[in-house]
Amino acid sequence: MGKSTGFMEYEREESVERSTHSRVKDWNEYTAPFSDETLKRQGARCMDCGIPFCHTGIEINGQASGCPINNLIPEWNDLVYRGKWQEALERLEKTNNFPEFTGRVCPAPCEGACTVAISDPAVAIKNIEKAIIDKGFENGWIQPRIPQKRTEKKIAIVGSGPAGLASADELNQAGHSVTIFERSNRPGGLLMYGIPNMKLEKDIVERRINLLRQEGIDFITNTEVGKDISPEELQEQYDSVILCTGAQKQRDLSIEGRDAKGIHLAMDYLTASTKNLLDEDMQKDEYINVEGKDVIVIGGGDTGADCVATALRQDCNSVVQFGKHPKQPTTRPEDNMWPEPPNVFTLEYAYKEAAETKGEDPRQYSIQTTKFVADENGHLQELHTVQTEKVWDDKGFYSYREIPGTEMVWPVQHVMIAIGFEGPEQPLLKHFGVDTTSRGCVDAEYGNYTTNLEGVFAAGDARRGQSLIVWAINEGREVAREVDQYLMGSTVLPG
Structure with a gap:
């Protein structure tokens, strides 16, 4: 992958950053994009390692090692090196619903597990990922994907953070009708209000939300489940409910x-x-x-x-x-x-x-x-x-x-x-009547995400506690697969 001797020929280059004295006077993103030539060099540093640990997505001593959504990193590094940007985007979107978020705010456990990082600075994976998705939007390669066929199944998702958005995206593409309930005035959860603008500009979040709307997902904001609509109403009106409320109880x-x-x-x-x-x-x-x-x-x-x-x-x-x-x-x-x-x-x-x-x-x-x-x-x-x-x-x-x-x-x-955070806020979980763990998270096993209530699932920080955006996307994708299996008896989703 990349150039066979690239990791020996080229140094890692860090993100280009705007002057600190100027950027603290505004709220715009503090980084500037790499040139295509720089990105080609950085892609060339991806070595032809026998086992690419960068996309393994395992936990070691409680920390993520490698990419939890198993991004096909060596493949799109090679394609960027060869100038095949649209093909690189296709590989990236196979595993990651929202690279424009992870490419900006993920702490990049992939880079810590990069084979080059055994002795040298890692491949600039995160910057390459961000460049691929940004180029996709700039060139109009990313267009609404309207499902050609709809099932008669309706799904309610509580919470519009990365887990809720990822599960909604997957289930919508499977043909189900998806509605996301968000208590705030804008969708996005912590992507919208928890991460400051200079790291993730909000028009980037709104661009993705608008795309999901065009694809058929409904967003109902300013609506708190348990106050404005009851859990019982959700369970009566929808075939399945997914709790993706996050872990926002602050310590x-x-x-x-x-x-x-x-x-x-x-x-x-x-x-x-x-x-x-x-x-x-x-x-x-x-x-x-x-x-x-x-x-x-x-x-x-x-x-x-x-x-x-x-x-x-x-x-x-x-x-x-x-x-x-x-x-x-x-x-x-x-x-x-x-x-x-x-x-x-x-x-x-x-x-x-x-x-x-x-x-x-x-x-x-x-x-x-x-x-x-x-x-x-x-x-x-x-x-x-x-x-x-x-x-x-x-x-x-x-x-x-x-x-x-x-x-x-x-x-x-x-x-x-x-x-830090102590876990999910408890009133909603109590309203639903879902079992919780000793840490106050929803008791739902990783991999199947089912709660003690029929048709009610949980994923993301609500289930695992405070974690990374990339883990939330992982669980959002996987819970969508399980819900699809539950509703249809089989699933077309990769998880």
Whole structure:
């Protein structure tokens, strides 16, 4: 695949990024496209490895290794190298319903499992994927696929995130009539409101939604199941129901002073920011504006990084991000060997922006927040911390121990809590009466996705807990296959 000696002849080239000082002044995508010649070179780096681990899609120590939707990566790398873009698009669409999303926001477990990455930088798979789908739209190769034949089966999907959209796309192509219920005012779930515009511009999400509409899928927005329509009505009106509600119950921080004004859950902050961009009639008291303020983000993951980037675009005075883990090494440690995802230090887009506009990387490591302090009017004014160290016991378990004498006081007016999600929101699941696991997720086995209720299925984060978009697409495709089998006695879908 590619050029047989390409991985030895060509270096990996990273995404072209707009100037940090200019891009923090707008909300547009921060990357710029590669040239066709650059993409050809990057495709040439895909080596003719005997077993391409890049598309295996397995889990190692709880992390994805290789592509969970089994993208035919070596095939389309080779086609890009040869300039056969339309054929590359055909290969890509065989496994991935939404490459324009994964090519922008997926953490690319495929690259961690790339054979070249054993000793050299991986093939630029994610950038090639994005280029293929973008060229497909630019050249008009992607057109509505109207099913030629319709069954009489009706399916309701609750939730319009990537799992719901993927299952809807597959079932619609199988000829079923699909309706997606979304409680927000726009479809897309976290694609629309959870991922900021500079990583995924919303006209890209709306372009796909409009395409799905043209293909025959119905979207009903501003409708909350259990409030505006009952689970019983769905089960009566539809032949099958799929729960793809996500895992949006945010994890909070219960410490002294938590009730101070100015402390926000990360997704509330990001959602309000995006809604403010999209909805001119949004109530301004819903908008969280940190202009001129000192901001601290608690939580070291991608959501925290998105909060950093958002605060910079709102022209905050300062921004710091706290993480409980130590700083990662620059090379793979011995207990993190290929093809596991590399747990190494990287300088992501938000951190580059902060470093260049505010003078330093905003991340603080091995730090724990101990309390918040408000002023006499209840507004947040201080945050107290202590440094910690990871301590292992004789059974191989670790805990964090505070280091005496490392206490600090930070001036702050806004805090964003980005420490993850606890699982799906429970009211809807209780309304339906589906069984749940000890983690609060829908109890449905991976691979068949059936719940304890006849004709009710579950997929995506609602079933597996907080995870990657690419896993949501994987489960959306697979649950569609199972629903098709349930309704028709056999299935035409690949899953």
